[in-house]
Amino acid sequence: MATEYGQGYGLPAEPGHPGDAEGRRHRLPAALRAPVEGRTWRELVYVLLSLPVSILLFTYAVTMVSLGAGLLVTFLGVPVLAAALAGCRGFGSVERARARGLLDLKVGEPEPLRAKGQGLMAWVGAVLKSGASWRALLYAVLQLPWSVFSFVVTVTLWSVGWGLVTYPLWFWVLPAYGGQAGIQLYGDEQRQIYLDNPFEIAVTAGVGLLVTLATPWIVRALTTVDRVMVHGLLGPSRLATRVVELESDRGVVVDTAAADLRRIERDLHDGAQARLVALAMDLGLAKEKLREDPQVAARMVDEAHGEVKTALQELRDLARGIHPAxxxxxxxxxxxxxxxxxxxxxxxxxxxxxxxxxxxxxxxxxxxxxxxxxxxxxxxxxxxxxxxxxxxxxxxxxxxxxxxxxxxxxxxxxxxxxxxxxxxxxxxxxxxxxxxxxxxxxxxxxxxxxxxxx
The missing domain is CATH 3.30.565.10 (Histidine kinase-like ATPase, C-terminal domain)
Known part of the structure; x- marks a missing residue:
């Protein structure tokens, strides 16, 4: 990143600087505050929503692609397949918005469709040729099994963790209404083991606390996979991103070249050109004075000689600024x-x-x-x-x-x-x-x- 001298030298950090506020705001270690952080709950909501969304997306994708593949023997299969891919692209927009809102993941739009011509067939061809369309279909297929896995793991860990950590508050429900002394660890015809004494209840709550503290980090690891999938399958491809970068760089080069040309024109107009115009006028006056007053003409020619040297130096400096010899x-x-x-x-x-x-x-x-x-x-x-x-x-x-x-x-x-x-x-x-x-x-x-x- 570029930096300019002369800005902010020796200045102390201002009160309320974001970095200082961040350091003062969190008194607890990250491991202890993770279960109650907003980011953790947003990731939890994302995982819980992923299951119904992925079921809907998977059902749509499999149904439409199967229908399109079955109709390929007729002409109708091609537009149906294109409609399936277009629908997956639409679902991709929803998924990018969901990831942006809940996971704070900013993913750019994929490359747009480039139809060669107008009409339905041109659009169908553009959809089928677009790599972003097929990546969206792949996302629809892969998202369901991963969502099921992450949903089961997340719900299990959250329910077990919070259930055990709050066990001292609700263990009385089991002997009062459940017909047993506490949570049963083991039981057969001869022996039953329950967590019912104060020590066992405290240990149970401690285990629940460990599970509760670990769950946010496990969920964060699960949503990392979601981030990779959204970014890799629903975002712009590397090739498209590179094309955008090259187009931007080309614009910078063109603007820089135009600015350099304007600078050269301004330097010539305000510098050497103006000096040469004045020099021509002085030489014209010296020519008129040559017969009337040779001494004054000689002095004017001498001054013009100095102007010539100055103009040459300015031209050398300008040439050095363009490209030094x-x-x-x-x-x-x-x-x-x-x-x-x-x-x-x-x-x-x-x-x-x-x-x-x-x-x-x-x-x-x-x-x-x-x-x-x-x-x-x-x-x-x-x-x-x-x-x-x-x-x-x-x-x-x-x-x-x-x-x-x-x-x-x-x-x-x-x-x-x-x-x-x-x-x-x-x-x-x-x-x-x-x-x-x-x-x-x-x-x-x-x-x-x-x-x-x-």
Whole structure:
């Protein structure tokens, strides 16, 4: 995640911070408070509802698929089978909502149907070709046996646990109305063993307490399987998720390129272009003055010469901002050393690469290091910094460390947030470790792509 310097340095935690409140709110250990937590009861409700829901879903799926399969000898079997899959997709929406409300599981919608054309047959073909439809059918089949198992285990443990832990409150019912001294552990024609004395009643309640304390964790383990099934079978596939990520990354790349073009146009218009226009006007005036007053014309030409040098420097700086020539000619080592020399604090540069990455990756690494060093100059109040680049298997690693004040905060949005988006667009990662008081360590990770012909 990206982090910006200069935000939240050295500030103590505010009263009422969520983390502090969380630590003060729970006085009891998790094992003791689990039976009465809201999460435990929501998971219990989820398991209890799963049985009737799974019975309904299983019955619908098996009936419709069997009917569709039986009618495949006629044309009607295909639309019936498509209707069965569509119904399973609808049940999947209900199950995602139930998991979101009771298990706090946020699962995205599966990939939508992509019908090639209009009409009933186009829709039928889209349903039958959709992997999400068949995963929903598989969920309908697998959910029933698992729901039966989890229902039986959960109801048994909850009833036994709470029944035993409350035994001291209701054991008198058995001799008064049940015709026996207490809970019977063993009995035959010669001997019966009952839990009827105070010691046995206390031990029974203790066993019930252990079962009650263990039950929430067992139920949580059971609902973990439900979470996996809902996420894996009713959510978007990995391929669809990857396509969405690539589309998002493509949008980031396009927006970044457009922003860079606007910046270049603005720099040219406000900088070099305006200076060259003024230079042309000054040279025109000098030309007119050349015969009337040669000394004034010479002075104006001298001033124009200075303007030419300034304009050339601005153009060089602009070209360096687009893509520095030293990076193309000599690689990251020389280019990063040049950037480090312009930093306001001493920077130790170490580049350990036996070969050069692809130009695109090399350029992203260069501009990442440039922005990180610029942030050090502006915000960190550091007295030294280190820049290191190396290759780790199929990744290009770049790390910048400084001894500044630290305490960087990621909540307000920053230039580094945009930098993280740029890295993410090429499957890169930006990780920031910046505790209050420093040091700050920023690590960028990029995919390694070998250099081709330049």
């Amino acid at each position: 030293v990076l193309t000619d000599r690689g990251l080592d020389a280019a990063l050393s040049s950037v480090a020399s312009r930093c306001t604090v001493p920077v130790q540069v170490e580049v350990d690469l036996t070969e050069r990455p692809a130009p695109a990756i090399e350029g992203i690494a260069y501009f990442t290091a440039s922005e990180l060093l610029q942030n050090i100059s502006k915000h960190s109040r550091a007295t030294w910094a280190a820049l290191e680049v190396w290759r780790a298997e199929n990744r290009l690693m770049l790390q910048v460390v400084d001894n500044g004040v630290g305490g960087a905060d990621t909540s307000g949005g920053s230039g580094l947030a945009g930098l993280a988006e740029r890295l993410d667009a090429v499957d890169g990662i930006l990780v920031v470790d910046s505790p209050p008081g420093g040091p700050t360590r920023v690590t960028a990770e990029l995919p390694w792509r070998a250099e081709r012909s330049r």
